[in-house]
Amino acid sequence: MLSFAGLLLGAIFPFAGAAATNVYDYVIVGGGATGLSLAVRLSEDPNRTVVVLEAGNSGIGNPNITNLRLNSNNFGTANDWQFVTVPQVDVGNRVQAQVQGKVLGGGSAINSGMYLRGNKDEYDALERLGAKGWKWDSMFAVVKESEHFHPPSQTEVETFNMTWNPAAHGFAGPISVAIQAVNVSHFFPEYAVPTLKALGHEMNNDPNGGFHNGPSWDFLTSLADSSTRSYAVSGYYLPVMNRTNLRVMTESQGSKIVWSSSSTRGLMTASGVEYVVFHESGVPETRTIDAKNIILSGSALNTPKILELSGVGDPEVLSSLGIDVVVDLPGVGANLCNQPITTASYLLKNGTVNAGNAIRSAIIDIQPFSGYLSGEDLKRSEELLQTKPDLLSEAQFKFMKEQIKAGVPQMEFAWNVAADANNVSTLRFDRLILVKPLSRGTVHINSTDPLEPPVIDPKLAG
Ligand SMILES: *[C@@H]1O[C@H](CO)[C@@H](O)[C@H](O)[C@H]1NC(C)=O
Numbered sequence: 001m002l003s004f005a006g007l008l009l010g011a012i013f014p015f016a017g018a019a020a021t022n023v024y025d026y027v028i029v030g031g032g033a034t035g036l037s038l039a040v041r042l043s044e045d046p047n048r049t050v051v052v053l054e055a056g057n058s059g060i061g062n063p064n065i066t067n068l069r070l071n072s073n074n075f076g077t078a079n080d081w082q083f084v085t086v087p088q089v090d091v092g093n094r095v096q097a098q099v100q101g102k103v104l105g106g107g108s109a110i111n112s113g114m115y116l117r118g119n120k121d122e123y124d125a126l127e128r129l130g131a132k133g134w135k136w137d138s139m140f141a142v143v144k145e146s147e148h149f150h151p152p153s154q155t156e157v158e159t160f161n162m163t164w165n166p167a168a169h170g171f172a173g174p175i176s177v178a179i180q181a182v183n184v185s186h187f188f189p190e191y192a193v194p195t196l197k198a199l200g201h202e203m204n205n206d207p208n209g210g211f212h213n214g215p216s217w218d219f220l221t222s223l224a225d226s227s228t229r230s231y232a233v234s235g236y237y238l239p240v241m242n243r244t245n246l247r248v249m250t251e252s253q254g255s256k257i258v259w260s261s262s263s264t265r266g267l268m269t270a271s272g273v274e275y276v277v278f279h280e281s282g283v284p285e286t287r288t289i290d291a292k293n294i295i296l297s298g299s300a301l302n303t304p305k306i307l308e309l310s311g312v313g314d315p316e317v318l319s320s321l322g323i324d325v326v327v328d329l330p331g332v333g334a335n336l337c338n339q340p341i342t343t344a345s346y347l348l349k350n351g352t353v354n355a356g357n358a359i360r361s362a363i364i365d366i367q368p369f370s371g372y373l374s375g376e377d378l379k380r381s382e383e384l385l386q387t388k389p390d391l392l393s394e395a396q397f398k399f400m401k402e403q404i405k406a407g408v409p410q411m412e413f414a415w416n417v418a419a420d421a422n423n424v425s426t427l428r429f430d431r432l433i434l435v436k437p438l439s440r441g442t443v444h445i446n447s448t449d450p451l452e453p454p455v456i457d458p459k460l461a462g
């Protein structure tokens with residue numbers, strides 16, 4: 001049962017409206033970009049009571065979060081779930097970090113702020129695979145509603161030859177977006193762009209309009225002319241934090257769905273959520289909260305865990321842990337796919353031109369495999385494409401092969417030549433990303449303890 005005193009514990013934000021009732025209209029598990037924006041939209045109706053359970057702390061005002069350039073300070077700290085994969089067989093049995101925001105705002109609080117939509121063909125493929133309403137034309141109109149684009153100034157445009165397409169942006173949404181224009185080095189227009197052009201890579205004047213092949217300026221979720229992060233907390237939550245029908249509880253980790261004892265037409269009905277509250281002493285305490293509607297938005301890694309702990313999932317996984325199967329749903333925790341990212345640095349000869357010592361890559365380059373792979377590598381990839389990776393569906397494999405052949409981009413690069421304190425130059429690939437890996441993996445629980453991490457096996461390069 002929910003008690004008012006229980007509600008105050010672990011909560012940091014005022015709430016008065018729903019005190020009269022013990023049953024919320026909505027409980028949202030996970031206060032990340034999805035959970036918080038949904039909570040804010042749902043609570044626009046003052047008659048709806050909405051509560052958000054966030055496992056991490058609020059992070060509000062922490063410069064590691066508010067300054068985009070400090071984002072990696074959060075990795076491996078309390079603001080990160082600090083997940084790691086199991087040893088990855090196809091990458092030398094190495095264990096890889098899976099950084100995942102554990103703080104209000106979730107990933108949007110600790111990511112590097114890149115603002116880049118998918119390609120038109122990718123959205124259209126989603127609809128053709130059965131996800132009705134996901135085709136580019138439908139999505140493009142909607143996603144622009146969350147954006148407030150701040151175009152670069154006339155001086156920045158003239159100095160750096162910055163380009164953008166007004167039709168590719170929204171101008172009235174809650175999330176600020178800007179080209180990384182402050183303190184851009186002349187290195188980029190003078191050296192980086194000509195180098196890419198010499199490689200035959202044609203500039204793309206704006207990658208956000210459904211076609212992202214080619215080098216372009218890097219668009220970030222930041223306020224104009226600053227490195228201040230714009231994210232779910234600053235854009236959606238803070239402006240309405242005093243709504244009396246919206247309550248956000250931090251340090252409260254949703255652990256499982258509470259099922260109602262009755263089922264309707266054979267369908268299970270949920271009546272609430274069990275969660276763990278962390279007191280200041282760090283001692284966890286389990287509580288429940290009652291709600292008419294439950295939304296799980298704990299990410300691709302945490303949501304399967306909550307479902308499995310609730311008895312929803314693959315009977316084989318559940319029975320091995322002695323969990324009663326409530327809903328037989330083998331897809332839970334399957335088909336895990338993530339974009340691997342790595343970095344690389346090369347020390348250059350002294351005297352090599354550079355972009356200074358405080359500059360991030362301002363140009364990104366997104367390419368099909370043919371943009372970077374050698375003829376020999378391309379031949380080898382043709383061979384690899386003859387065989388479907390084990391856990392990938394036949395239908396997805398067909399679409400992905402088509403896209404690779406059609407030159408839909410597969411790789412993303414961001415590079416820069418940075419100087420150290422002695423003006424020694426380093427060629428830094430800040431981001432090397434495989435944007436559409438074919439490998440599919442799994443994420444499952446191996447314990448009934450909600451505080452144990454899930455077992456993550458993305459089967460990288462598998
Ligand atoms: C909220 O409920 C009251 C009382 O039932 C009703 O008069 C009002 O129109 C409702 N408001 C909204 C926004 O639905």
Ligand SMILES: *[C@@H]1O[C@H](CO)[C@@H](O)[C@H](O)[C@H]1NC(C)=O
Nearest residue numbers: 062063064072073074075077
């Ligand atoms: C910011 O991150 C650094 C590095 O992880 C850490 O030492 C520092 O305490 C953090 N600052 C805050 C306010 O959390």
Ligand SMILES: *[C@@H]1O[C@H](CO)[C@@H](O)[C@H](O)[C@H]1NC(C)=O
Nearest residue numbers: 160161162163189203204205
């Ligand atoms: C500026 O960019 C446009 C579009 O990419 C290109 O056509 C033009 O040559 C560039 N101008 C300069 C001075 O680099």
Ligand SMILES: *[C@@H]1O[C@H](CO)[C@@H](O)[C@H](O)[C@H]1NC(C)=O
Nearest residue numbers: 069182183225226227228358
């Ligand atoms: C731009 O550079 C100046 C001088 O180094 C520095 O004071 C300022 O903080 C920088 N601005 C941003 C947004 O990085």
Ligand SMILES: *[C@@H]1O[C@H](CO)[C@@H](O)[C@H](O)[C@H]1NC(C)=O
Nearest residue numbers: 014237238239240241242243
């Ligand atoms: C919310 O209420 C607090 C305390 O009254 C106040 O300081 C704050 O400015 C309010 N926030 C908004 C966005 O209205």
Ligand SMILES: *[C@@H]1O[C@H](CO)[C@@H](O)[C@H](O)[C@H]1NC(C)=O
Nearest residue numbers: 350351352353354419423424
């Ligand atoms: C760093 O070295 C480059 C290449 O020699 C030179 O152009 C630049 O002026 C140097 N910068 C500083 C701050 O010494």
Ligand SMILES: *[C@@H]1O[C@H](CO)[C@@H](O)[C@H](O)[C@H]1NC(C)=O
Nearest residue numbers: 348349350351421422423424
């Ligand atoms: C490059 O310059 C740095 C700093 O001046 C110096 O320590 C280093 O020895 C030089 N390296 C080479 C290869 O000359």
Ligand SMILES: *[C@@H]1O[C@H](CO)[C@@H](O)[C@H](O)[C@H]1NC(C)=O
Nearest residue numbers: 085086445446447454455456
């Ligand atoms: C669960 O998996 C992790 C990572 O593979 C392992 O360290 C741990 O011992 C496993 N726990 C159980 C109870 O099997």
